[in-house]
Amino acid sequence: MSERWPREPAKLDEMEEGGDEEPEEELEGELPAAEEDEGELPRLRTADDEQHAYRELDIPDDVNVLEGSPDGARRGVAIVASRFNGEITNKLLETALEELDESGVSREAITVMPVPGAFELPLAAMALAKTRRYACVIALGCVVRGETPHFDFIAAEAASGLQLAALETGVPVAFGVLTVDMVEQAEARVSKGAEAVRTALEMADAFARLRASAAR
Numbered sequence: 001m002s003e004r005w006p007r008e009p010a011k012l013d014e015m016e017e018g019g020d021e022e023p024e025e026e027l028e029g030e031l032p033a034a035e036e037d038e039g040e041l042p043r044l045r046t047a048d049d050e051q052h053a054y055r056e057l058d059i060p061d062d063v064n065v066l067e068g069s070p071d072g073a074r075r076g077v078a079i080v081a082s083r084f085n086g087e088i089t090n091k092l093l094e095t096a097l098e099e100l101d102e103s104g105v106s107r108e109a110i111t112v113m114p115v116p117g118a119f120e121l122p123l124a125a126m127a128l129a130k131t132r133r134y135a136c137v138i139a140l141g142c143v144v145r146g147e148t149p150h151f152d153f154i155a156a157e158a159a160s161g162l163q164l165a166a167l168e169t170g171v172p173v174a175f176g177v178l179t180v181d182m183v184e185q186a187e188a189r190v191s192k193g194a195e196a197v198r199t200a201l202e203m204a205d206a207f208a209r210l211r212a213s214a215a216r
Contacts, residue, residue: 066206066209066210066213067202067206067209068201068202068203068204068205068206068207068208068209069201069202069205070103070197070198070199070201070202070205075105075109075135075136075201075204076109076110076111076133076134076135077100077105077109077110077111077134077135077136077137077138077197077200077201078110078111078112078113078125078128078129078133078134078136078137078138079093079096079110079111079112079113079137079138079139079140080112080113080114080115080121080124080125080128080137080138080139080140081093081112081113081114081115081139081140081141082114082115082116082117082118082120082121082140082141082142082177083114083115083116083117084116084117084118084141084142085141085142085143085144085183085186087183088142088178088183088186088187088190089140089141089142091187091190091193092140092141092142092176092178092190092192092193093112093140093193094190094193095190095191095192095193095194096138096140096176096193096194096196096197097110098194099193099194099197099198100197103197103198103201105201111128111133111134113128117141117154118141118142118143118154118155118158118177119154119157119158121139121141121158121161121162121177122139122157122158122160122161122162122164122165123161125137125139125161125162125165125166125173126161126164126165126168126169129165129166129169129171129173130169132171134171135171135172135201135204135207135208136171136172136173136174136200136201136203136204137165137166137171137172137173137174137200138173138174138176138193138196138197138200139158139162139173139174139175139176139177139196140176140177140193140196141158141176141177141178142177142178142180142186143155143158143177143178143179143180144180144181144182144183144186145179145180145181145182151179155177155179158177159175159177162175162177163175170207172199172200172203172204172207173200174196174197174199174200174203175196175199176192176193176195176196176197178190178192
């Protein structure tokens with residue numbers, strides 16, 4: 001028999017009067033396991049499903065569209081990379097360089113600036129963007145949660161600082177910083193380096209198109 005706790009006082013009195021034998025009762029709204037709906041259960045959403053809502057942006061045909069392309073031909077690109085957690089940032093840098101190669105960016109047009117950690121990424125990105133030598137800046141790093149609030153401060157400051165560098169200079173700064181609970185999660189996401197490259201090149205191309213359109 002299913003048991004509800006705590007029992008109502010009246011039921012306790014009935015048990016005391018009837019000895020050890022519990023009175024049989026049916027609980028409203030509760031069905032035995034065998035009587036549950038045996039129909040097909042809906043597919044459970046996975047963790048990845050919950051994190052992303054995959055679909056292309058639908059833009060009407062009767063509006064002007066200003067969209068960039070991740071084409072890196074004839075573009076100078078700067079990468080600022082954290083040395084901390086080098087096992088991960090090395091892989092991020094590797095995927096970023098591979099993506100730049102595929103996008104047509106020559107190695108001579110790429111500048112890599114290493115910094116001690118993720119906290120130093122925004123300052124370096126700002127300095128690189130202010131030179132106006134680069135069409136975009138790509139920030140790579142990895143912050144792993146520890147036992148203190150250190151993770152929260154570093155992750156938040158890196159994100160807001162990199163955004164500020166882009167806003168103040170008008171140069172696209174791509175966020176290729178992994179913020180994870182454990183190293184294994186970071187290892188599964190090293191393709192973020194390539195993703196940051198595509199984002200940076202697309203934004204750089206969109207800005208170039210915007211300037212060309214405004215000049216006409």
